[in-house]
Amino acid sequence: MKKLLLILTLFAMTASPAWAGRSIDESTVDLLSPSFPWVFTPGQAFTSEFYVYNASTDTEWISEIWLTFPECFTVTNGWWVPDPGASSPFGFGFDTIGSSDNGAYFWDLDGSWGEIYGGEGGRFYVEVMVGADCECGPAEIEWFLQGDVYGSDPHQMSGYLDTHVCEQTNINSSDWSTIKALY
């Protein structure tokens, strides 16, 4: 089906120099868990839950997802669940990024066209161990999406999630009562 679209597209490009191209522009990654304001506690394991959405309106599909945590985090596992009704099989593989193991890398197992179709999304889960030596304060998670390069730019989208390390940055009234009980 996509091959036919490509042939038609090539024909359209030849016929019309003003053809707008295809991209994954405005695609996004959101962090659902831990919930906003996204606080991680040193020495604890978390199953972080991301929502990845492909905003392409012109048939470019996402083929890679990179999620890079602060260096003091260790990624221990990763998996994914497509949205109910998603037409894509989500045929991804999972691995960590590089030797420091603080990143999660989801890649297109069969190559060819991407695995998250335009207008569709799904949840990506990354199990992380937050090092006991993680310093309290702001901590960024960097995300990067690679499209299947089916036409014009952009084929990549990236951004940051401004997470935090330490429970102290997320104190509310019920936490105060817990803390007071300790002393």
Ligand SMILES: [Ca+2]
């Ligand atoms: Ca593929």
